[in-house]
Amino acid sequence: MHRITWVSVMIVAHVILLTACGASNNEKAESAPSEQSTTIADEVVIKAANWKFDKAEYRIKKGEAVKLTLESESGVHSIAFKGLGIKELRSGDSEVVTINEAGTYELFCNTMCGSGHANMKAKLIVE
Ligand SMILES: [Cu+2]
Secondary structure, three states, X not given: OHHHHHHHHHHHHHHHHHHHHHHHHHHHHHHOOOOOOOXXXXXXXXXXXXXXXXOOEEEEOOOOEEEEEEEEOXXXXXXXXXXXXXXXXXXXXXXXXXXXXXXXEEEEEOOOOOOOHHHOEEEEEEO
């Protein structure tokens, strides 16, 4: 009889512990986001496919916060930007960038994606 009671106390304690953990995890998930203070002035979606980008040139304004997004319509691609301190974008990635220097910058696929890989180049024109 005593043994059965002890076992059920252990089970109850375990359930309480599990519930407590679950609750604190939820709180974390809810309070995590939002540190966006920059106003995004423009959005540019760059679409990649085998083996080209949807445009030869993408234009943005200098000094403005622009959200760059890479979408892949076929194949697996990424974009690197020559001469800009922008990190590589992979499919589905977005990055908010502000470029203060006008100019024409080269962007290219940075993932070995097949026979047309070397052709996957376009320009980012900042004006
Ligand atoms: Cu490629």
